[in-house]
Amino acid sequence: MIYEDGGTDKAWAAAGPRPGIPDSTRLYVAYNYGLQYSDDLGDSWSAIKNLASGVGFLPRIGPGGELYISYWDGWSGIKMQRSLDGGATISAPVTIGTFMDGWDTGDAVQIPGDFRIPSIGSIAVDPGDGTLYAVYHDTTSTVGNEHNVDIYFTRSTDQGDTWSTPRVINGDSDTPRDQFFPWIEVDASGRLHLLFLDTRNTTQLDTDSSAFIDAYYATSDDGGDSWTEFRLTPSSFDSAVTGPGGGQFIGDYLGLGIGENCIYPVYPSTQNGINQIFSHEIVSAGAALFTDGFESGTADAWSFATP
Structure with missing residues (x-):
């Protein structure tokens, strides 16, 4: 179990290498409460990392372990947050399209x-x-x-x-x-x-x-x-x-x-x-x-x- 609560919604997952460790696998799950990750194939999970306010958080992983999370801000456009250190820090939102x-x-x-x-x-x-x-x-x-x-x-x-x-x-x-x-x-x-x-x-x-x-x-x-x-x-x-x-x-x-x-x-x-x-x-x-x-x-x- 990653997180249990009646208000969780639209959880998507992605798996890929951790930055700088190409042979590793880190599993990310993003949803309306935030971001969590696991380095042991889902046996244990990190604490929730807050994301911006929005709907439909979709995590994707780049070839070097870069983490990208797109989402709809709930009204005016599609935005994205990024982490280059495996989810330790999350960037401010960038607008993809208005x-x-x-x-x-x-x-x-x-x-x-x-x-x-x-x-x-x-x-x-x-x-x-x-x-x-x-x-x-x-x-x-x-x-x-x-x-x-x-x-x-x-x-x-x-x-x-x-x-x-x-x-x-x-x-x-x-x-x-x-x-x-x-x-x-x-x-x-x-x-x-x-x-x-x-x-x-x-x-x-x-x-x-x-x-x-x-x-x-x-x-x-x-x-x-x-x-x-x-x-x-x-x-x-x-x-x-x-x-x-x-x-x-x-x-x-x-x-x-x-x-x-x-x-x-x-x-x-x-x-x-x-x-x-x-x-x-x-x-x-x-x-x-x-x-x-x-x-x-x-x-x-x-x-x-x-x-």
Whole structure:
């Protein structure tokens, strides 16, 4: 047990070397109460180290044991704190991206449906050169009364001191359809992998009582300069299917697992009439392309497991 309390929320973990000790393993857990770490595979844990006020603390570890923790400040943007000494000291927050629109944990007005869409971002670290990448969703523009929510991408090459100007990277970026809940990973070769939810395939209004949603996977071989997208869901799923606690609920974030040659996206869907979790196995295949009939782009990846 790391910590027991009824108010703990959104705990994420990361494991990697301690700074200056490449053969060591330190396990970090970050959550709304702070940061803790273990050097004995979880048998014992450090005292809680305070973090800034926010939601969705996501720890990532750089190739030299650098610790980066991204989080949503609860309203105006995505921020990050850093430790270069294994969590002994934590830096002041650095802003990764500032929202054009205000978001809170209960927001449901920017897109169709009646489920919450907290703007929890995601960061990843290149295990080779240490480049940091970040993604988050935000309103790009409004057309009439319709919000256009897109995926923003930015990167840092100086351990998070400065970040590139955030830019929209999803397709369908110039229409009032919505992309949200992004999750990013970097594999050992430096290739970027992105997962997000998307309403582009159905014409809808923000005031509609439900949303028809798809899961999309995208990949980049040039550090995020260009992306190729795949549609993962065979058909759009309906958010109106009752969630676990009653009412509409499709979670607060997605996830990606990265192996040596395989990528495993994990996302919610109601395509079978109930709330379920789905995954695929996407296998790197060099310059060749093999598809299972659901993808809408071309890339050197092969998704062979149906959802």
